[in-house]
Amino acid sequence: MKRALVGVALLSGAVQVTVVASGCLPFLKQGTTEKALTPEEQERREQAGEADLVKAKKTNTESAYKLVMKRHPDTRAYHAAASAIAAMRVEEAKVALSKDDKYRARELAEEALKTGDGQVQAAAKAVLDQIAQMQIDAVVKAANDALKDGTTPESCAKATESLATALRAEKDPDGLRVKHAQALEPVTSCLRALLDGAGALEGKDGIKAYAAMRKTIEAPATRLAVGAEASQALLASLHEQVTRALQSATQADIKAKKWENAATTIRDWTEGGAATPKQIEAVKQSVREAVSKDLLERGRAALGKPGAEAMLAELERGIKFLGAAAPEEMKTLQSQIAVWIPCNKLKCTAAAKPKLMYTFGVAPLLPITNPSATEGENLPTATKVWVVATAGSQSLVAKDDPGEAKSLGEKLSAARGWVASSFLNAEDTSEWLPVGAALEKARVWLPVGGDGTPYMLGMVQSVSGKEVSVKRTEDSQIVTVKRDVLRVGVLKQGLKVLAYCTDNQAPTPARFEQVVQSPSGQPIARVTCLTADGKDDKSRDEVLGRLRSKVEWLPPRKP
16 A cells, blocks of 8 residues: 655755655755754754654654654654665565565565665665566566477467567566567577578468468567567568569579469469568569560570571560560560561562662552562552562562661561562652553643643543543543553642743743642642743742643653
């Protein structure tokens, strides 16, 4: 039971009595100012206190000592009486300790430590040391009992929980943890042994062991028992070991090109809870990098060589496996090899430098990976293409200028299809009169009348051998003429024409500039009229169909 304890304080000779709750020290408190005592008066007080202290020692009761303290504040007797009470607290603490009431014993010993003299304080400290040793012994015993059945996740968890239970009841768990260092070593050794044991297991047994280890180490009881620093060190060791184990588990499959098996292994580790999301992503990235590096190295070596079909299948499989993570250079390499395989079958030869060519006639552009196809995109006559490789009567062409493409891969990437070489010409064919089907729907110049008469514009409707049916632009009349008399109707700036610049009945020389649209949507030719001596005159808009030209002013018929 708690007892009332009287404390006093003295300030400038003044005395004020204060009643304090049990377990607290008597203390000095400032009070009202009082006349200072003379040495003689103080000595008389000391002697009276000593006399009462002698009587109190005879009865040796707490009440007697408290009476001394009440009657004789600020005297040697007061302090001796307080120390005597502290000595009683030490004895009470010993009794409580004998009854295994460590918390009450600690409370009494700590009170004695604060109020007793040196001898009493030493006795109180001895009691506190005994309590601490009993706690240590109890916790060590609990930890060792938990571990007596061997190193298992269950025994480690039980041992850490026993430590955590002791620490939860403490106001200073960090301090008690230091005292319990003896118990920490078996526990941490147990945890590290589990880590080593997990590393010796393979497959799903290893995954299960690591998952159990993670659960034990991340448990709040473990962190409390071994401390934040040791817990973090154990967790770091677990992460490092799991990463190595996971990489080792996938390495053989990656080396054997069994990427799907590696992905299954990673999935098992993820679902088993043995690895963190960050670790899983790191291993996935490692696998992606290994697969990409391997495929790129082998693919580049296969490009330009026979038997690349197997490598193409590998690249396609790799791109499917990697999904969105497949690098663009791998997709490019896959495309290049897909083009190379049919090219190689045709025994193609890559051009030293892409060469500009022009189609003549409607040129079928056959699929890039199937040069033997019977149909493809039709390229209009005079289309620019760049030959990147040739194979017999066929040319592999690009539709856009590949620039200074030098490597085989660059040339194959630029290619868009195969064209029969007979449709290609090194000369610009834009002013050549198309042949065959290419002539249909083409704009042409045709003679108005007999030979030597001015030419007018028309649109080819159909071709039958050498006979060509043409709709005249001016009056929409359809006439049939020989192909030999036609000229290509390409309207280039600077072409010399005849326009009605001064007389609506007699056209005079002019220079064509461009085609414009009238408000009604009718195509209009804008021309620059010429003077008699050939100099520029006024600008004029002429109905396109009314333009005339002379055969000698028009591009020569080719071929």
